[in-house]
Amino acid sequence: MQLIRTQFLLFLLFFFYFIGFSSSTVADDEVSVLLSIKSGLVDPLNSLKGWRWPDKAAAPAAGNHPVHCNWTGVVCNSEGYVEKLDLSHMNLSGRVFDEIQRLKSLTSLNLCCNGFGSSLPKSVANLTTLQSLDVSQNFFIGSFPSGLGRAGGLVYLNASSNDFTGFVPDDIGNATLLETLDLRGSFFQGTIPRSFRNLQRLKFLGLSGNNLTGLIPPELGQLSSLETVILGYNEFEGGIPPEFGNLTSLKYLDLSVGNLGNEIPPELGRLKNLETVFLYKNDFEGRIPPDIGKMSSLQLLDLSDNMLSGEIPAEIAELKNLQLLNLMCNQLSGSVPSQLGSLPKLAVLELWNNSFSGPLPSDVGKNSPLQWLDISSNSFTGEIPSTLCDKGNLTKLILFNNAFSGPIPVGLSTCSSLVRVRMQNNLISGTIPVGFGRLGKLQRLELANNSLTGQIPDDISSSTSLSFIDLSRNNLHSSLPSTILSIPSLQTFIVSNNNLEGHIPAQFQDCPSLTVLDLSSNHFSGRIPASIASCEKLVNLNLRNNKFTGEIPKPIAMMPTLAILDLSNNSLSGGIPESFGISPALETLNVSYNRLEGPVPANGVLRTINPNDLVGNAGLCGGVLPPCSQNAEFTSRRRSLHTKHIIAGWVIGISSVLALGIAIFGTRSLYKRWYSSGSCFGESYQMGSGEWPWRLMAFQRLYFTSADILACVKESNVVGVGATGTVYKAEISRSNTVVAVKKLWRSEIDIETGNSNDLVGEVNLLGRLRHRNILGYTLKIDEKVDIYSYGVVLLELLTGKRPLDSEFGESVNVVEWIRRRIRDNKSLEEALDPNVGNCKHVQEEMLLVLRIALLCTAKLPKDRPSMRDVITMLGEAKPRRKSSSSSNNEGNAANKDEPIFSTSPVNGLL
Incomplete structure (x- = not known):
């Protein structure tokens, strides 16, 4: 009996020893693997500081949880093996070593949102127990590992937002339990593997933002579990497979910017659960299928930027859940179905740049929370519906370039949600309703080129938010409200071509933001206030064709940013101030047809001024005029x-x-x-022929060519540098001629709505800032803007701030606020709008665009780029992850800066 007891005790001792030994071996092996993985990582935040060999003296007793199971990001199963490894959002970089394949029980690996820039090891495919793999939002390069199809339990695979190249592995189709497959935003090429037809449990398929080509496989229509399909921003062809009409579980379909072509298949009308359809910019032709009206769950429909023709199907009015309808930039015509106005949830209606005609439905906005209505550049007629803001949600009202008539609805002037009102280029009559100045969010009021009469309402002067006012080309009478130029945020004020009269208000010291002031072609009289010189940001001042008298105020000549000054067709007297020649920013000066007299200063911009800008002043002489x-x-x-x-x-x-x-x-x-003395030409002329020397005159016959001139435009011939460009000496030997050639710094380019598709499509911030859904909606540059104002808009969007914000401090706008941060060495990343995104690649692009905005808002106009230069810079402003690819992708390089999370241009509103 004693022997039996002894043997039993020995057995128990051996048993516990074996368990302890096994547990210790497991722990040591797992710790060894984890520390090997750590050795390949760069950990600037020291997030893995707790990953170190345990103290042997303090080792846990047999049966206790191994110490590595308490490490950051590590989760073990009941046997002490690593089951989950989560290293996401730790700012890690370096390499992922092959030792990771020794974690035989690993079911979940998450490396998301770090800075890995190496290749993802092929050994990851040996983790056959994986159920979830997330390596998204990194900079992984090279081919994506094949073999993951052997992970029979794989349910979630996310490798989006990387720099992967090569083909999409065909064997992924063997992971038949896969529910989420997200490969967006890399440089994958080739076609979509047809093996994907095996993924019968797949709910999410994301392949957008790659270099994929060929046809969209019809076999995808067999995946009846699919709820989300995002395939846009590739180079597919052949249209949408009609088989997509079998995806009865589909809720979200995004095929935008794919150049698919063909017609939209009516089979999509069978998708009763579909809530979102984004098909914009695909070269779709033909008519909009009436079958779309059968998508009873549809909320967002964007068919913009295609070549669709015909009318809007009346069946669309059956979509009672529709919130967004975007049909802009097509070839649609006819009238808008009257039933469309009764859609109960419609928030955004975008129809601009088509050929629609007739009136709008009279009840648009009456029963719906209408936020954004843009029907510009069509041929709409009739009166503007009075119901547009009945629900009090309207923010953007854009109706320009139509034939609307009748008065402005009074209800609009009490719509407190309005941010933009743009009704220029119509036939609108009557007076401007009182109330617009009391709308606390209204930033732009554009009523130009209509038939408005009466006076400018006094309440506009009390606005605290208006930054852009254009009332030009109307029949407005009376004088300007005395404090209208004192609106604190006012940047542009244009009332040209009216019948306004009286004196100019003199409160220019209260105009901290004013950049453009155009009072031309009116009946203003009196003297030009000298206080106008206190507008330190004024770039363009146009007072032409009025009745101003007195002398030109000398302080105007030294305004720090004034580039364009037009005082022509007035009754100004006295001389041209000498200081105009040394004005710090002046590029264009026109004082023609006044009563000026005395010598024209021969310095600075006046030395090369066009004589036509001085004509009509009988008393002027010298300079470019006769002595x-x-x-x-x-x-x-x-x-x-x-x-x-x-x-x-x-x-x-x-x-x-x-x-x-x-x-x-x-x-x-x-x-x-x-002329022979060398004051104009270096060579004497032979006058025996009786011909006059060459001089500036209309239709002068030239004895040299543009090639002769261009050959002389080189550094060795520079004779001067002015505010508008560099002057070169050009000697034309064959005609014995010497001329001066000025190479201008920049040229002015106006951006007009709908008439410049390359700008609307590429440089409207949609082309640059919508990358990775930075904005989520189109900022349509459909107004004439100067470079400075364009830069302010960029800064406003990047920072999420208004141009003038109280948090900046008194008399400080967003431009000065950013510049102060730079001077004080403060982080620019902290100035960016956090709602846009805080991932590294997002901030990188935002900072690139911010630098362009700073160039546009340079203090001196001569230091600002031209719009053409801005177009080029915006095209190059992309994160490093999108700046290079393998040679195989050179043909598609132009698409690398496109967004991977494609959204409707106005989806950010909803």
């Missing part, structure tokens, strides 16, 4: 002759003939001496 001494001699002679006329009439005739002959001969001699 003052000649004019004085001629005037004196005329007075002498006039005296003689009083004494003896017969002497006047003789003297007049003599004076005329002397004047002609003297003028010719002066010209000959002037």
